[in-house]
Every structure is written in structure tokens, then in C-alpha cells.
Amino acid sequence: MTTFDPTKPVQTRDGNKARIICSDRLAGQSVVALIEHCGSEIIAWFYANGRSNSDNIDRPGDLVNVPEKHVRWVALYRAPDGSFHATLHKSREAAVNHGAISVRVVEFEEGKFDD
Numbered sequence: 001m002t003t004f005d006p007t008k009p010v011q012t013r014d015g016n017k018a019r020i021i022c023s024d025r026l027a028g029q030s031v032v033a034l035i036e037h038c039g040s041e042i043i044a045w046f047y048a049n050g051r052s053n054s055d056n057i058d059r060p061g062d063l064v065n066v067p068e069k070h071v072r073w074v075a076l077y078r079a080p081d082g083s084f085h086a087t088l089h090k091s092r093e094a095a096v097n098h099g100a101i102s103v104r105v106v107e108f109e110e111g112k113f114d115d
Contacts, residue, residue: 004065006048006050006063007023008065009065010065011064012035012061013058013059013060013061013063014060016037017035018035020063029046029047030046030047031046031048031050032045032046033046035061044061046062050062051063068110069107069108069109070110071107072088072089072106072108074086074089074104075102075103076100076101076102077100077101092105
């Protein structure tokens with residue numbers, strides 16, 4: 001489970017766009033946000049962890065950080081014994097410069113898994 005960060009882009013758990021107005025309100029629910037709803041925005045209050053209630057239950061209206069998209073390059077290498085291994089690199093150039101025999105791009109979002 002990732003930690004909620006109010007300084008990064010947010011949305012509700014069920015995917016509604018949201019924007020934080022402040023995260024230092026002097027109350028238990030210290031985060032104030034505007035949530036897109038039916039073509040308008042509603043104001044809502046949240047705890048510092050992004051939850052709408054003080055219990056530890058995930059709810060559709062809780063705030064979560066927008067999943068970050070990443071691009072990495074998978075490089076395939078041949079070991080001296082003839083076996084293969086793969087390594088992730090942040091750029092194609094880094095993969096090629098390390099002697100890869102094949103390089104492929106991989107794009108993914110944190111926390112999103114395809115079945």
C-alpha cells in the first residue's frame with residue numbers, strides 16, 4: 001500500500017477528478033478538496049491519509065494519488081554460460097550501452113495490474 005501524498009495529483013478511489021484546496025485545516029479532517037461530480041464540483045473534507053472516515057476501510061470516495069506512469073527499457077543479456085537475464089533501464093541508451101542483445105520498451109502505472 002502506498003502512502004497518500006497531498007502534494008501530488010489526486011483523484012477519488014473510484015476515479016473522479018479531485019484537487020486539494022488545503023491540507024492544513026485545523027480539524028481532524030485536515031484536507032479540503034474539490035471533487036468533480038455531475039459537471040460541477042463539491043467540497044469535501046478528508047483525513048491526512050486521504051480517507052473520508054476515521055476507520056481503516058477503503059471507500060470509493062477516498063482520495064488517492066493519481067497512479068504515476070513509468071517508461072522503462074527491458075534489456076536482454078546473454079550470460080557467459082549461455083543463459084539469459086533481463087534488466088530494467090531508465091533509457092534505451094543505457095540498455096544498449098550495457099551490451100544488450102535485445103531491448104523492448106515497457107510502460108506501466110504503479111498499482112495497476114492486468115489479468
